[in-house]
Every structure is written in structure tokens, then in C-alpha cells.
Amino acid sequence: MDWLQVVVLSVIQGVTEFLPISSSAHLILVPVLTDWTDQGLVFDVAMHLGSLMAVVIYFRAELRRMVLSWATTLGSARHGRVVDPDARLAWWVLLATIPVCVVGFALHDYIEVSMRSPFWIAGGLIGFGLLLAYADWKPRQDLSEYQLTLHHAMLVGLFQVLALIPGTSRSGITITAALLLGLSRESAARFSFLLSIPVIILASGLEIVDLMQEPQVIDWTQLITGVLLSGLSAYLCIHYFLAFIKRIGMQPFVVYRVVLGLWLLWIFW
Structure with missing residues (x-):
């Protein structure tokens, strides 16, 4: 890779990982719309680790x-008596991650081969x-993420399975589910971001397993740069996104998604 590709891909990964516009869609489209070669699995892992750090x-x-x-x-969780709000939220994050892990593991190869087209x-x-x-x-109750129930958390987890479809956006679909359940915009985004932590850890783990089976030559300078740029852009994205949606809402991202989708259909039809 040249350095322009390193910078562009790292920033795209960092910014789109947490915006409701699909990071996988943008990273898939970059090699389709440019003459750049695939960045390779090592660099993919580095960019995800940067987002995780952020x-x-x-x-x-x-x-x-x-x-x-x-x-x-x-101990109390084994008897169904988790009353501490922080502990309960931690349980909801873990339990909501199970559906996407099960389905993602089962359908990983099919998704990678059959569902990564521009259409x-x-x-x-x-x-x-x-x-x-x-x-x-839709009118909401403006609930906090700490007011989620187990039923709510599992519904968000089931919605998160849809993020396996390229173009869906993991953050977008989980924010959508949380909004439908009555959370405020900021609380929906915060719960979505917390959900990203175990998902990124597990996805990166799978990539590392694949990498161990097919070792690649590593350019450590580009790798470290990718981690830092992805992490910095992701951190800034989280900070400004949370402030932005309280005032403006999700509609600018909806417009962007629809316009980009229509443009792709026009280009590749």
C-alpha cells in the first residue's frame, strides 16, 4: 500500500465505524471505486483495533x-437478582452480543462470498x-440505557444480527432498535457504542485466527499509523456524533445513506 491509501482507509474506518452509515460498505467500495489493491487482513485488524481503543x-x-x-x-445474577444498574448494563451488553456471534460464525463464509456486491x-x-x-x-420516551430491560437488550441484539448484511451498519441498526424501544438519541448511541466493544473484539479475534493460518508480510510503520489514525478519527467521531445528534437527530445520516445507495444503483446497474 502507498501512504495515501493508509491514511484514507484508516480515517474511513475510524469515522464510519460508529456513524450509522456502514463502515463495511465504505471499505468494500474503496477498492471497487479505485485502482487500489486490497489492503490485506493485517491492516484490517489494525484498523479495527484502533476503533476498539477509541x-x-x-x-x-x-x-x-x-x-x-x-x-x-x-452470585446474585445466578439467582436473577441483579439490581446494580452498572452490572445490569454490563449483562445486557454481553447477552445482546450472543445472537450476532452465533449467526455471524455460522454464516461468515456465505456472507463474505455472496453478499458483498454493490447491490x-x-x-x-x-x-x-x-x-x-x-x-x-417516531415519538419516544427518552429512556436511558440504564433503563433497558433484558427483553429490550435481546431485541437490540437480534436487530444487531442484521448488521451482517453489508450496507446495514452495526451502529445504525442498533441505534434504530434502541430508538424504537424508546431510548433517547444519545442513550441509543451510547448503548450501541458499548455493544461495539465485544463485537469488535470477537471479529478481530476471527481475523487474527485467519491471519495465523495465512501469514502476511507486515509493514509495522504503516500498521501503527493505521491503528493511531483509525483510533483518533473514531474517538473524535464518537465525541462529536453524541453532541450532534442531540441537536440535529439522525436525518442527515438518513439522507446520506439514501443518496449513496441510489448512486451505487445508478453506477452498477
């Missing part, structure tokens, strides 16, 4: 409380973009 650092205080509370309530991406961008628009327009 979300962990941004929510470090909340994560510390969640982990400590979760660890101290393991699938366009359909995901437009269809789930319109669903996001409805969820954002």
Missing part, C-alpha cells in the same frame, strides 16, 4: 464501573436508512 478510552469511566459492578454481582450494499443503505428515519421520527 471506544474503550472514551467510555473508560463507564466501563470501569460496569466491569467492577458486574464482577461483584455474579446488497445499496439495498442495505437505503432500506435500513429509511427504517432509521422512521425510528428517529
